[in-house]
Amino acid sequence: MFFKIVKNDFLRNKIVTTAVFVFITMAVILAASAINNIANLIQSMSELQERAVPADITQMHSGEFDQDEIDQFTEKQRENIAMQETMVLLTFDGSNIHFGEDQTMAGTVQDISFVVQNKKFDFILNLDNEKLDVMEGEVAVPIYFMQQYDLKIGETITVKNGEYEKEFVISDYARDYEMNSSLTSSKRFVLNQADYDEMRKMQAGELEYLIEFKLNENGDSQAVQTAYIEAGLPANGPTVGGKIFLIFNAMSDAAVAMVIILISILLIIIASLCIRLTFLATIDEDLREIGVMKAIGISKKDIKKVYLNKYRIMSVIAGIIGYLLSFAVVNLFNGNMRLYISSDLSGNLKYVLSLIAPLMIYFMIVMYCKKVLKRIDKISAVEALRSNIMERGKNRKYSFPLLKNKFFSTNIYMGLRDVWKRFKLYRLLFFIFIVCTFIVILPINIYNTMNSPEFSTYMGIGKSDMRIDLRKTDTITEDFKKLQEELKNDSDVEKYAAYITSSYQVKNAEGSWDYINIELGDFSVFPLKYLEGRAPQAEGEISLSYANASKDALNKKVGDEVVVKAGGKEKTLKVTGIYQDITNGGKTAKAHTSLGINKEAVLWYIVSMDVAPGVDTQEKMNYYQTAYDSAQVNDIKEYTQQTLGNIIDQMSTIVIGGIAIAVIIIVLITALFLRMLLSKDMSQIAIMRSMGLTSKKISHQYMAGTLMILVLGIIFGVLASNYLGEFLVSMAMSSMGAAKIELVNVVWQTWLLCPLALIIAVGFTISVSCKVAVEDDISVVLRS
Template structure:
C-alpha cells in the first residue's frame, strides 16, 4: 500500500519531484567533486613527494662557498641529517633567454637558473613523475614558463649571455616540487652535464648555491637550522623548510576545493528548503487525508513513512547519479593539478572518500525530512477535518485594505499585499534568492580581490605603481646606490622608497633562535594596512607579519619585545604593529633602518615608486629595464598576476560555474514555487476571474509580488556576500598569513551586472509561470 502511495505521489508531483532530485544531484556532484579533488590532491602530493624526494631544509647562498665545511657539519650531526647535497645554480636573466619571434623572458619576477639533475634527492621530474634525464642540446623547461609563454615540446630557446650563446630544444616539462608554484620566486631549467659545464666555463650566469639537507625521521629541523647558523656556514639567502613547498604546491587546488564545498553546502540548504516547501504544500493539500488516516487508527510513524520514503528514494537515486557524474566533473577542476602535481590521478582513495558526499547528503536530507514531518504529530483527526473552517477564520483577522492604496496600480498593490499577508510562505523563496545571490557574488568578489593591485597589501607590499627588484650580482650594492640617485633626479618619478631584506636570527618563545626575513626601509612612503598598531618609525622598532606574531611563530603582541641578533650582537626591538603577508610562508617582519643591514645575509634589494601624473608606465618600465639589465622591473598589477596566476585562473572558472549554478537554481525554484502557489490558490483565482478580472491582471499580481521578493533577496544577498563573505575568506586565509581580507568591490559587477542576470532569468521564469493561471471551466474549479 505504501509503495503504491509513494508511486502515486511521484506521478502527482512530477515537477516538484524532479526539481528536488536535480538539487540533491547537483549538491552530491559538487561535494563529491570537491572531496575527489582533495583525495586526488592528497594522493598526487604523496606520489609527487615520493618521486621527487624534496629537501627538508634548503639554504640559498650567493658568494664564497666551501663544500668541505658542509661535509664536516653533516657528519657532525648525523643523528639529525640523513643526506646532504649542494646544487650549483647558474642564474640567467630573463632578457637573455630568447624564444619564438624575437621574444624574451624579460620582465618575469622569477629568478631563472640552469641546473643539472641532483644525484641523491630533490629530483626534478617529467610529467610522468620520473627523474629527468636530459640529452646534450636539450632542455627541460619549468611548467610555469611553458604555460606563460605557450611553449611546446620541440620548440627552441636560445641563451645569450656575455660571450655565451647556445640554442636548446625543449624536450620535457620540468615538474619541480620545490619551485613548481608561482608563489616561489625561482625556477630551474634542467640541462645536460656537458652543456652545463660549457655554460659554467663561459661564465654565462651568476652562481648561486642550494645547500640542501634531508633529515632522518627523528631529525629536528629547527635544531639543524640553529646549529647551522651558529656554525657560521654559508647562508647568504633565505633558509626554507620543506613544508613550505608542500603548502605552495597544494594551495591553489585547495582554495578551489574549499569554495566548491561551500557552494555544495549551500545547495544542500536550498534542497532542504525546497523539500520543506514541498512538504508544507503537500501536507496542506492532504490534511483531510491525514485526518482520515488518523481516524482510521494508522500510526503517526506509518503516516510519516508515506512522505519520507519518497525522499529516501530520491536521495538514494540522486546520490548514485551524483557520485558517478562527479568523476566526470572533477576533470574540469583538476587540470591544474594534473599538470603541476601528477598526470596519473588513478587510485582507490578517491573512490572511497567520494562516497562521503552522497552518504552525508542522504543522512542530512532524511534527518531534515523527519524534523519537518514532526508537524504531523501536532495534527489531530478532528482539527484536520475542520482545517478549512479554521484557516478561513484565521485569515479574517488580517487586513490590508485596498482603499489605502493611493500610489500603485491595483494589480501591483494586490501582489505586494499578498506577500505581506503570506510572508511565511514567501520567505522560503526569499531565502533561496539570498543564497543564489551569495553563490554568484562571493566568487566574483574573491576573483576581483586577488586580481587587483590592492591585493599586494596582503603580500607585505605597500600599494605603488612600479617596483624594481635588483638581482644578486657583484655590482648589486653599487647598482642600488646608483638607482636611488637616478630616481632622485627623475622628474617622472613622484616618490620612491628603497627597501633591503636580509635574513636575521630572532629569539623565539622557547628561547632558541629562528631565522626570519626582515625588511628595513621607510614604510611611511607606501604604507601597509595594519591589523594592529603601526609601521616602525624610529630606532628600536619592528612590526611583525600576522603569521610571525601568532603562537606558531614568535607569539608576540603589539608592545612586546623581540630580540634580534645582528653582526653577532643582540638588539631588543619593540613590536609596533602587526600586518598581513602571504609570501615566504607568511613569516616576515619590517624594521626601522636603525636595525642595520645584515651584510652577510642580504636577500634582495627593492625600490618601490609612484609615477608623476601623465607618465606612461610602460615606457618608464622599459627605460629602467634597459638601464639595469639584471633588474626585474614590473608594475604592481603584473607582479601580483605573476605571483598568483594559478589561483586567479582557477577562481575565474569557479566564477563562471557559480553564476551558472545560481541561475539554474533560481529558475527551477521560482518555477516550482509559482506552480505550487498557483495550484494552492486555484479557488481564489477562479473567484477573481468570476468577478471579472482577466488572466493578465491576475498574472500581474503574482508577478509583482514575486519580483519584489526577488529584488529584496538580491539586495540582501549582495550585502551578505560582501560582509559575511569577507569574514569567511579571512578565516580561510588566516592560515596563510592574511587574517582580515577586505574585498575589492567592482560596483557595476556586484550591484548591476550579476543582479541583472538573475533578474532577467528569474523574471522570464515568473512571466512564463504566471502566464497560465486557470484555464479550466470556472464552475469545475469552484465546485472543487
C-alpha cells in the same frame, strides 16, 4: 499498491519531480566533487612527496662557501640529518632566455636557474612523476613557464649571456616539488650534465646554491637550524622549511576545495528547503486524499510511507547518478592539480570517500522528510474532507486596506500586501535568495580582490605604479645607487622609495637564534595597512609580519622587544606594528634604516615608484627595463597576477560555476515555491478571475511580491558576502599570513549586473509558472 501510488505521483507531477531530482543530483555532484578533490589532493601530494623526496631544510646562499664545513656539520648532526646535498644553480635574467619569434622572458617576477638532477633527494620530476633524465642538447622547462609562455615539447629556447649562446630543445616539463608554485619566486630548468658543465665553464650565469638537508624520521628541524646558525655556516639567503613547500603546492587546490565545500553545504541546506517546499505543496494538494486514506483505515505510518518512498527512490537514483557524474565534473576543478601535482589521479581512496556525499544526502533527506511528514499526524479524516486545515491558525487583524494605497498600482500593492501578511510563508524563499546571492557575489569579490592592485598590501608591499627588482650581479650595488640618482632627477616620477632586504639573526621565543628577512627603507612613501600599530619611523624600531609575530614564531605584540644580531652586535628593537604578508612563508619584517644593512647577506634590492599624472606607465617601464638589463620591471598588478596566477585562474572557474549553480537553484526554487503558493491560492485565484481580473493582472500580483522578496534577498546576500565573506576568507588565509582580508567590492558588478541577472531569471520563472497555473479552467476549481 504503494509502488503504483508512487509511480502515479511521479507521472502526475513530472515537472516538479524532475526539478527536485535534478536539484538533489546537483547537490550530490558538488558534494562528491569537493570530497573527490580533497581525496585527490591528499593522494597526489603524498605521491609527489614520495617520488620527489623533498628537502626538510633548504638554505639558499649566494657567495663563496666551503663544502667541507657543511660535510663536517652534517656528520656532527647525524642523529637528526639523514642526507645532505648542495645544488649549484646557474641563475639568469629573463631577458637572457629567448623563444619563439624574438620573444624573451623579460618581465617575469621569477628567478630563473639552470640545474642538473640531484643524486640523493629533491628530485625534479616529469609529468609522469618520474625522475627527469635530460639528454644533451635538451632542456626540461618548469610547468609555470610552460603555461605562461605556451611552450610546447619540441620547440626551442635559446640562452644568451655574454659570449655564451646555445639553443636547447624542450624535451619535457619539470614538476618541481619545491618550486612548483607561483608563490615560490624561483624556478629550475633541468639540463644534461654536459650542457650544464659547458654553461658553468663559460660563466654564463650567476652562481647560487641550495644547501639542502633531509632529516631522519624523528629529526629535529629547529635543532638543526639553530646549530647551523651557531656554526656560522653560509646563509646569504632565506631558509625555507619543507612545510612551506607543502603549503605552497596545496594552497591553490585547497582554496578551490574549500570554496566548493562551502557551496556544497549551502546547496545541501537549499536541497532540504526545496524538499520542504515540495512536501508542503504536495500535502496541501493531496489533503482530501489523505483524509480518504485515513477514513478507510490506512495507518499514519503507511500514509507517510507513500510520500517517503518517492523521495527514497529519488534520492537513491539521484545519488547514484550524482556520484558517477562527480568524477567527470571534478575535472573542471582539478586541472591545476593534474598539471602541477599529479597526472595520475587513480586509486580507490577517492571512490570510497566520494560515497560519503550521496549517503549523507540520502540520510539527510530521509530524516528531513520524516520530520516534515509529522504534519500528517495532525490531520484528521473529518477535517481533511471538510476543509484545508493547513491554513488553520489565528485570524489576523485586517491590515493594509486597499483604500490607503497611494503609491502603487492595485495589483502591485496586493502582491506586496500578501508578502507582509504571509511573510512566514515567504521567509523560506527569502533565505534561499540570500544564499544564492552569497554564492554568486563571494567568489566574484575574492577574484576581484586578488586582481586588485590593493592586494599587494597583503604581500607586504605598498601600493605603487611600478616595482623594479634588481638581480644579483657584480654591479648590483652600483646599479642600485645609479637607479636612485636617475629616479631623483626624473621629472616623470612623482615619488619613489628604495628598499634593501637582508637576512639577520633573531632571538626566538625559546632564546635560540633563527634567521629573519628584514627590509630597510622609508615605509611612509608607500604605506601598508597595519593590523596593529604603525610602520617603523625612528631608530630602534621594527614591524613584524602577522606570521612572524604569531605564537608559533617570535610570539610578539606591539610594544614588545626583539633582539636582532646585526654587524656582529646584538640590537634590541621595539615592535611598532604588525602587518600582513603571504610571501616568503609569511615571515618577514621591516625596520628603520638605523639597523644597518647586513652586507654579507643581502637578499634583494627593490625600488617602488609612482609616475606623474599623464605619464604612460608602460613606456616608463620599458625605458627602465632597457636601461637596466639586470632589472625586473613590473607594474604591481602584473606582479600580483604572476605571483598568484594559479589561484586566480582557479577562482575564475569557481566564479563561473557559482553563477551557473545560483541561477539553476534560484529558478528551481522559485518554480517550486510558486507551485506550492498557487496550489494553496487556487480558490482565491478562481474567485478573482470570476470577478473579472485577467490572468495577466493576477500574475502581476505574484510577480510583485516575489520580486520584492528577491530584492531584499539580494541586499542581504550582498551584505553577507561583504562581511561574513570577509570573515571566512580571512580565517582561511590566516595560516598563510593574512589575518584580515578586505574584499574588493566592484559596485557595478555586485549591485547592478549580478542582481539584474538574478531578477531576469526569477522574473522569467514567475511569468512561466503563473501563466500555467492562473489560466486553469476556473469552473473546475470552483466545483472542487
